[in-house]
Amino acid sequence: MQLSIGQVAERTGLSVHALRFYEKEGILAHQVHRGPGGRRVYTQQDVDWLRMCIMLRMSGMPVPEIRRYTELVRQGDGNEPQRLDILKEHQERVRQQMVQLQECLDTITYKVGIYEEYVNSIAAKAVGQ
Amino acid sequence: MQLSIGQVAERTGLSVHALRFYEKEGILAHQVHRGPGGRRVYTQQDVDWLRMCIMLRMSGMPVPEIRRYTELVRQGDGNEPQRLDILKEHQERVRQQMVQLQECLDTITYKVGIYEEYVNSIAAKAVGQ
DNA sequence: CTACGAACTAGAGTCGACTCTAGGTCAAGA
DNA sequence: TCTTGACCTAGAGTCGACTCTAGTTCGTAG
The missing domain is CATH 1.20.5 (Single alpha-helices involved in coiled-coils or other helix-helix interfaces)
Incomplete structure (x- = not known):
């Protein structure tokens, strides 16, 4: 399933601004794929990951720490x-x-x-x- | 019992800066009395009130709302x-x-x-x- | 063809709650 | 007398997490 940034915003409750912000801050586990015209294309996995991040944020984890966690996940097995x-x-x-x-x-x-x-x-x- | 701002800071865990800030923001139930040299003199009552305010703040009540509550208390009986x-x-x-x-x-x-x-x-x- | 809506980037602006600075007063101890 | 430390005011600065703006680019519907 392919989702536009607007659809992800709807599904997660984040604003499109916040979604771009999170990406810039490096808290997306996998690089967002780009569709025609350079538009972001999200997958269900991305949405699931974002929901986890939202839980972490809501409970007060600062963005830099979410980034550290994300980086570990990106690095793959072993950590x-x-x-x-x-x-x-x-x-x-x-x-x-x-x-x-x-x-x-x-x-x-x-x-x-x-x-x-x-x-x-x-x-x-x-x-x- | 008379307390200096520094002593109140110790007792409440607030910084002296924060104490002056709270006063400016109007979240002290009774106007702080001034001693020689214009220094603030707090009473135990002030400390008790501040502890209540700290509870409210810690649990996320915004300063303007604490001010509204404080104003009601200042107005006295009836509200x-x-x-x-x-x-x-x-x-x-x-x-x-x-x-x-x-x-x-x-x-x-x-x-x-x-x-x-x-x-x-x-x-x-x-x-x- | 034109207008619209949704997306894009880079970067500026906002908001709340302090926190800190500069420049000054004052009392007490060495 | 000099220094220290606690206090004073007014106002500037900070920090985190967005949020918004300006200026574009697309694809599609009328």
């Missing part, structure tokens, strides 16, 4: 331990991020509880009048 | 429902963020599993030689 290292390190960061977020959520939830109680007590009074 | 709205809306965003992060984490964990299996099988072969 799996390094790829694993990158992924495991990131996995740990995401876990910590979630712990932090949970802590924030607890604080906010506590505050919300207090305000809810207060606002309800005011409402009750108003009804009682 | 608790609005404060509650802001907090609840943010709470929901944080929850969604965590769901997303969990999804990313699952994907990454899946990948890590595959690579671990592969790397181990290679290691096993090497031992077998």
Whole structure:
């Protein structure tokens, strides 16, 4: 299946700008093939790879680190331990991020509880009048 | 208890720059008192408020929204429902963020599993030689 | 033939949240 | 007296990740 940049944008939720940007930044596992008139032609594989990159980005992996990972994949067999290292390190960061977020959520939830109680007590009074 | 900006920086983990920046941005519930020589003097209350703001920031609330919340608090009693709205809306965003992060984490964990299996099988072969 | 929509490149611009600089005040210790 | 260190203001600079612009080139539909 051959896809234009616009179709890939639709399928991934990235903008066409972002797609060209990612390519320039070297975070496409395989060089994008060019069709007539120099237009990019993407494959399903490219889309799958992009979806993985989107996961990494969404969870806060910086572009340069995605590039390093991509480069390892491009180099081919033999560097799996390094790829694993990158992924495991990131996995740990995401876990910590979630712990932090949970802590924030607890604080906010506590505050919300207090305000809810207060606002309800005011409402009750108003009804009682 | 009176605290200098440096002491507050230590206690909150914010830089003195960030503290002045937050003040300029209007995200301090009560105007910071000034001591001799125009130096800022913070109270424990200020520190507590800042810790709350840090929670909000860490969980992704933008500075302008923290300012809106702060303004409501500064205005005093009567606008608790609005404060509650802001907090609840943010709470929901944080929850969604965590769901997303969990999804990313699952994907990454899946990948890590595959690579671990592969790397181990290679290691096993090497031992077998 | 012309106009349109979608693609192309190189490079400039934006946005949020700090971070840093320059130039200055002030109090305390050597 | 001199130096150091913590503080002050106003405003410039940075960083990451896009996003947008200008100026083209195509292929196709009217």
